[in-house]
Amino acid sequence: MVITYQTFVVRTPHHTILVDTCTGEDKGYPAPMDFPKQPWLDGFKAAGLRFEDVDYVFCTHLHIDHCGWNTVLRNGRWVPTFPKAKYIFHKKEYAAWEAATARGDNPPGNVWRFNCEPIVAAGQALLVDDDYTLDDTVWLTPTPGHSPCHCCVNIQSGGQRASVTGDMMHHALQCREPDWSTIFDWDAEQAAASRRKFLSDVADTSTLILPIHFPSPTVGRVTADDNRFKYAFVR
Numbered sequence: 318m319v320i321t322y323q324t325f326v327v328r329t330p331h332h333t334i335l336v337d338t339c340t341g342e343d344k345g346y347p348a349p350m351d352f353p354k355q356p357w358l359d360g361f362k363a364a365g366l367r368f369e370d371v372d373y374v375f376c377t378h379l380h381i382d383h384c385g386w387n388t389v390l391r392n393g394r395w396v397p398t399f400p401k402a403k404y405i406f407h408k409k410e411y412a413a414w415e416a417a418t419a420r421g422d423n424p425p426g427n428v429w430r431f432n433c434e435p436i437v438a439a440g441q442a443l444l445v446d447d448d449y450t451l452d453d454t455v456w457l458t459p460t461p462g463h464s465p466c467h468c469c470v471n472i473q474s475g476g477q478r479a480s481v482t483g484d485m486m487h488h489a490l491q492c493r494e495p496d497w498s499t500i501f502d503w504d505a506e507q508a509a510a511s512r513r514k515f516l517s518d519v520a521d522t523s524t525l526i527l528p529i530h531f532p533s534p535t536v537g538r539v540t541a542d543d544n545r546f547k548y549a550f551v552r
């Protein structure tokens with residue numbers, strides 16, 4: 318499998334938003350999660366952004382490769398990377414990883430302690446429910462299964478729609494075989510049900526799909542093919 322790790326920058330008429338924040342820096346994660354930080358920082362700068370420009374950070378879920386840049390290490394403490402941002406976490410997703418951390422599970426290891434809890438401690442988290450809507454351009458759709466309360470982040474503007482689908486699927490093959498789950502899925506059956514429902518909803522529409530781990534060009538559209546689906550990359 319060729320996969321990528323990435324953050325999406327969403328600019329709405331009102332806000333600058335990041336969706337998912339890769340693995341971050343200084344976390345001490347073992348390979349293969351010890352990615353170099355520079356490509357991410359270079360990409361962030363190339364988008365014309367400074368940390369203080371970000372208004373909202375959405376996490377589709379709270380796995381190691383989706384919330385890393387939430388925080389940076391300053392004077393021995395994990396602090397929010399984006400000083401003015403509100404961070405949107407699903408309330409039950411947050412609680413699930415808090416409980417897993419309390420049990421000493423590994424994974425998630427230090428992911429919750431390093432990347433999530435410091436955001437709440439700083440008062441910058443919004444712990445939200447399934448139906449969270451930021452405004453007329455951005456809202457959530459619950460797609461649980463990959464993680465306890467995984468969500469897709471929907472974007473709407475000028476009559477067009479897109480959806481950042483996080484890890485609802487890791488490979489385009491899962492449109493062909495929606496019932497195939499990866500070993501990373503927390504509940505394979507629920508993940509498959511979420512995938513099938515989501516794909517049915519977007520099939521044969523103009524909705525652009527933005528899966529975090531699909532390699533370049535990443536973005537695509539879905540069409541129905543009997544009870545399966547096809548993913549066509551948009552180049």
Ligand SMILES: [Zn+2]
Pocket residue numbers: 380382383484529530
């Ligand atoms: Zn992932």
